[in-house]
Amino acid sequence: AQTVTQSQPEMSVQEAETVTLSCTYDTSESDYYLFWYKQPPSRQMILVIRQEAYKQQNATENRFSVNFQKAAKSFSLKISDSQLGDAAMYFCAYRSGDTLAGSYQLTFGKGTKLSVIP
Amino acid sequence: DTGVSQDPRHKITKRGQNVTFRCDPISEHNRLYWYRQTLGQGPEFLTYFQNEAQLEKSRLLSDRFSAERPKGSFSTLEIQRTEQGDSAMYLCASSFTDRAVHEQYFGPGTRLTVT
Numbered sequence: 001a002q003t004v005t006q007s008q009p010e011m012s013v014q015e016a017e018t019v020t021l022s023c024t025y026d027t028s029e030s031d032y033y034l035f036w037y038k039q040p041p042s043r044q045m046i047l048v049i050r051q052e053a054y055k056q057q058n059a060t061e062n063r064f065s066v067n068f069q070k071a072a073k074s075f076s077l078k079i080s081d082s083q084l085g086d087a088a089m090y091f092c093a094y095r096s097g098d099t100l101a102g103s104y105q106l107t108f109g110k111g112t113k114l115s116v117i118p
Numbered sequence: 119d120t121g122v123s124q125d126p127r128h129k130i131t132k133r134g135q136n137v138t139f140r141c142d143p144i145s146e147h148n149r150l151y152w153y154r155q156t157l158g159q160g161p162e163f164l165t166y167f168q169n170e171a172q173l174e175k176s177r178l179l180s181d182r183f184s185a186e187r188p189k190g191s192f193s194t195l196e197i198q199r200t201e202q203g204d205s206a207m208y209l210c211a212s213s214f215t216d217r218a219v220h221e222q223y224f225g226p227g228t229r230l231t232v233t
Contacts, residue, residue: 004160035221037224043226044121044122044224044225044226044227045161045209045224046224047221047222047223050221091160091161093160095220104149104151104166104174104213104220105151105163105166105174105176106151106153106161106163106222107163108160108161108162109160110158110159110160111158111159111160
């Protein structure tokens with residue numbers, strides 16, 4: 001079974017600075033997808049960025065980028081120019097790419113609570 | 119596209135009562151998922167549907183839990199004889215199979231408190 005580990009329960013960053021959230025995962029599969037979701041307080045979960053395991057290039061979405069190290073099974077999220085609205089729980093998630101097996105479920109880490117200091 | 123909606127947003131019930139939650143996915147999405155999230159944890163998968171067929175169930179889904187998606191549109195999740203351990207946020211998500219990544223879009227959740 002796949003596992004996802006987020007070793008930083010809480011992080012803080014000064015507004016306009018850069019912060020990196022860590023995620024590691026364990027899998028024996030070669031084809032899979034990785035995601036970062038953001039869950040603001042009392043609000044719904046929003047997809048921030050995704051990475052296909054077969055792509056070597058790291059994904060980027062505006063101020064959000066990932067550092068995907070497949071051999072190390074590491075998938076960190078970098079937030080540049082942090083804004084007050086970035087304050088939230090951030091979850092790393094894994095999904096198998098084996099669609100024949102039919103498993104489309106997401107496996108989540110426990111999350112990292114990010115605070116942004118004005 | 120109004121997003122995934124869930125009803126009710128909050129539910130307080132007494133132990134032993136039955137509760138039912140509803141999820142309306144994004145209209146063109148044919149896959150629908152249920153997750154449970156307890157305090158301080160990430161969401162845990164419960165079950166998913168493709169159209170009206172329930173294709174996968176987690177071991178977390180005990181016999182007291184049942185989910186349906188009768189016409190391949192909205193879904194209901196029923197918990198019978200609720201226990202205090204059922205207190206959690208129940209999240210619904212949907213996705214579209216024509217997109218290779220099957221990105222899941224989440225609703226706001228139903229927070230269940232069992233007293």
